[in-house]
Amino acid sequence: MDKNSSPPDCTFCGKNLSVSVLENIAKNGSTYNISECSECEIALTHPFPSEEELTRLYACGNYRTNKGTRFGPIIEFLILLGRILKRRSINKYVKPGKILDIGCGRGLFLDVMRRGEWRTIGTELNGETASYAKKVYDLEILTGDIIQHQLPAEGLDAININQVLEHLHNPKEVLAECYRVLRKDGLLIISVPDLRSPQFTLGKENWFLLDLPFHLFHFTEEGLSKLLERSGFKIRQI
Numbered sequence: 161m162d163k164n165s166s167p168p169d170c171t172f173c174g175k176n177l178s179v180s181v182l183e184n185i186a187k188n189g190s191t192y193n194i195s196e197c198s199e200c201e202i203a204l205t206h207p208f209p210s211e212e213e214l215t216r217l218y219a220c221g222n223y224r225t226n227k228g229t230r231f232g233p234i235i236e237f238l239i240l241l242g243r244i245l246k247r248r249s250i251n252k253y254v255k256p257g258k259i260l261d262i263g264c265g266r267g268l269f270l271d272v273m274r275r276g277e278w279r280t281i282g283t284e285l286n287g288e289t290a291s292y293a294k295k296v297y298d299l300e301i302l303t304g305d306i307i308q309h310q311l312p313a314e315g316l317d318a319i320n321i322n323q324v325l326e327h328l329h330n331p332k333e334v335l336a337e338c339y340r341v342l343r344k345d346g347l348l349i350i351s352v353p354d355l356r357s358p359q360f361t362l363g364k365e366n367w368f369l370l371d372l373p374f375h376l377f378h379f380t381e382e383g384l385s386k387l388l389e390r391s392g393f394k395i396r397q398i
């Protein structure tokens with residue numbers, strides 16, 4: 161690792177990122193490193209891609225097709241089935257009310273929830289994808305970051321963050337905002353790629369879900385649990 165790529169401090173606790181996970185991974189004409197905080201058990205991609213670089217990378221044709229899809233029709237169908245099963249699981253823990261999907265993409269998950277009598281709202285950073293969800297599914301979608309929209313306190317029964325937290329530059333602040341807008345016995349459903357998974361141990365920089373430089377953070381189960389607890393949430397494995 162050269163001098164210019166020395167790890168930044170941990171976003172969550174401010175200490176040195178003392179564990180080098182991967183070094184000098186070439187992607188899209190840039191080189192990235194991943195280092196982990198031994199205390200928080202969360203790793204960071206560094207150097208952080210600039211705002212301009214992320215805008216260019218997320219543009220249509222790079223991250224998604226211009227219909228907002230990322231995969232072929234069979235995988236897309238399996239994803240839809242998975243969402244229907246997920247609604248069934250959510251309904252076991254909380255009665256249909258209002259659900260927020262952070263990073264809702266084309267709105268497919270919200271559409272599935274609405275068919276199950278949930279009221280829905282989504283946030284999506286990509287303006288074109290948000291427009292697609294509004295136009296095709298007639299959903300209420302807020303473009304941008306959840307924090308900028310200042311939703312009412314404790315106004316939501318459930319929040320879904322599916323494979324999104326690792327993309328955000330401010331996961332700690334977003335989780336704090338989720339805690340504020342979720343009602344006290346509400347449900348936060350969250351999933352992230354696991355840096356301790358056998359797939360990463362075997363695949364290293366070739367692991368599909370490493371997804372550099374789109375993934376700015378790399379969570380472990382322990383690290384995510386600690387972060388959620390620090391944000392006020394009680395953990396329940398489902």
Ligand SMILES: [Zn+2]
Pocket residue numbers: 170171172173174175197198199200201
């Ligand atoms: Zn830390």
